[in-house]
Amino acid sequence: KITVDAKGEILELVTTVNTMVDQLLNFADEVSRVAREVGTEGILGGQARVRGATGIWKDLSENVNLMANNLTSQVRNISRVSSAVANGDLTKKVTVEARGEVAELADTVNTMVTTLSSFADEVTRVAREVGTEGELGGQARVPGVAGTWKDLTESVNSMASNLTGQVRQIATVTTAIAKGDLTKKIDIDARGEIQELKNTINTMVDQL
Numbered sequence: 001k002i003t004v005d006a007k008g009e010i011l012e013l014v015t016t017v018n019t020m021v022d023q024l025l026n027f028a029d030e031v032s033r034v035a036r037e038v039g040t041e042g043i044l045g046g047q048a049r050v051r052g053a054t055g056i057w058k059d060l061s062e063n064v065n066l067m068a069n070n071l072t073s074q075v076r077n078i079s080r081v082s083s084a085v086a087n088g089d090l091t092k093k094v095t096v097e098a099r100g101e102v103a104e105l106a107d108t109v110n111t112m113v114t115t116l117s118s119f120a121d122e123v124t125r126v127a128r129e130v131g132t133e134g135e136l137g138g139q140a141r142v143p144g145v146a147g148t149w150k151d152l153t154e155s156v157n158s159m160a161s162n163l164t165g166q167v168r169q170i171a172t173v174t175t176a177i178a179k180g181d182l183t184k185k186i187d188i189d190a191r192g193e194i195q196e197l198k199n200t201i202n203t204m205v206d207q208l
Helices: 008-040 055-086 100-132 147-178 192-207
Strands: none
Touching (some): 055 100
16 A cells, blocks of 8 residues: 555545555455355355445456356256255256356256156156056166166166066966966076966976
């Protein structure tokens, strides 16, 4: 700051310059604080408060605050949706307005939610049809699924397909037995309790 003794217009100039220095220091401190909080520490919601800022300094402060506010809204919205997905809630989507890479991230998260929702719906449908309603032959169809979700979908479909084949052949043979036809046996590949049931029915056919 200017510390020289002055009077009159020189004093006014000194006062003006010193006030300008104070405002610029305040501006720099506030912008640095917000930049540090948001950009380095990850503390969102901060706003620069520059006392008495006018003109370009007011515009700059408002632009910094707009940037911080937008970023806060975007990150919090994306975080809220991600947390919902982690907790098994697939009803939420990222709705905040965004552009550039943030918009790409929002689109990626929304695509993930859509894929997971489709995956969950299809697996639930197949499980209900096969396990509860007794409707065999169903397959989960999840468009665009990849990676682990593709593997899980294929595992569910393989389980449903195997179970369908096993139950249908057991039904065919037992129906034949009921009609007096003892020429048929169960030859489908099976394991565990299904294998035990297969062996029991085939033994019964042999004994009859």
